[in-house]
């Protein structure tokens with residue numbers, strides 16, 4: 001989809017008010033057809049200003065905006081607005097017009113015949129699951145949520161490709177807001193619309209957006225997909241905006257075992273003597289050693305107990321090698337792994353790459369640090385059928401490779 005020409009391009013846009021009051025500055029942004037772009041930021045950060053320049057409700061002080069490749073400055077504002085749907089903050093239905101008249105406002109401007117307008121209105125009211133009789137009512141005869149639904153479909157009435165929404169659901173109760181969010185998302189996906197949506201609400205942005213544009217002090221701080229934003233917030237401001245709770249949740253969702261493992265675990269090869277093993281344990285202050293072959297493939301472990309028990313009979317690491325070892329691969333998501341590791345009560349788990357080479361270890365302490373909250377939230381293990389099942393196997397019966405020495 002992204003190979004297409006963009007529908008909207010901001011080129012170094014600034015809006016500076018009298019007295020040098022900078023509303024926005026250095027706004028560079030490219031929006032493609034079918035994108036759902038959420039502008040999010042604190043109050044006064046420039047979201048509305050950024051949006052209103054799209055349909056020339058505000059004129060930039062400098063820079064250029066291209067709509068379908070055309071400089072909007074050279075397009076008649078009225079024509080432009082007929083092509084761009086707009087849902088203003090808190091509904092914006094005309095109180096003296098019926099719902100029908102409200103919905104067909106732009107089609108009327110476009111001089112559609114009566115028949116076509118009527119048909120469109122019926123189609124749209126059905127789309128938002130309101131009865132056809134409502135077309136003859138006035139906005140005040142509808143509830144706030146119903147009015148908002150009309151506001152949303154009105155923006156769709158003239159088949160505009162680009163729809164601007166400035167905090168459309170801000171004043172609604174959570175349940176109505178949620179159903180409208182679903183409505184908008186569905187319509188946008190089904191009808192292939194492009195949406196630019198201003199919000200204060202990070203949950204709303206994460207739910208709706210394909211691209212989240214974080215603004216602060218008139219600047220774009222970060223422009224990323226929800227997933228990227230959660231996994232790589234650009235700075236402390238973005239982190240705070242996302243909130244620590246969501247970050248903790250998200251970290252388990254996007255973080256792989258490889259990202260949190262401790263690298264360079266203490267390991268030994270099977271040919272070494274037990275005296276060497278003891279020396280290494282003492283030196284590194286550990287009571288178990290992972291055992292790998294010369295090429296670094298994980299073979300098992302030895303621990304201080306078996307070393308102690310069999311010291312007299314055994315001479316090399318291979319004599320007391322325990323191959324019953326659980327491990328995970330570095331590419332599995334923490335989310336899918338954590339419960340299992342913790343439930344086994346292991347102090348640490350070795351991490352191997354896809355070929356079975358030892359990469360590191362994940363300690364219980366590190367896991368608890370990262371995902372403590374998430375784990376206890378849903379420790380009921382119902383998702384064990386998922387395809388990216390973590391690899392926790394026994395080297396004895398299920399070796400990851402055949403490099404047995």
Ligand SMILES: Nc1ncnc2c1ncn2[C@@H]1O[C@H](COP(=O)(O)OP(=O)(O)OP(=O)(O)O)[C@@H](O)[C@H]1O
Pocket residue numbers: 017018021022023024041042043044045046047048049050
């Ligand atoms: N007509 C104006 N004259 C001077 N300054 C203005 C004017 N309109 C807006 N501003 C300033 O521009 C900045 C950005 O305003 P804007 O309305 O874009 O913010 P916003 O991010 O939409 O905020 P909110 O979340 O409160 O709606 C603010 O500092 C605001 O005070």
Ligand SMILES: [Mg+2]
Pocket residue numbers: 047048049198
């Ligand atoms: Mg605003």
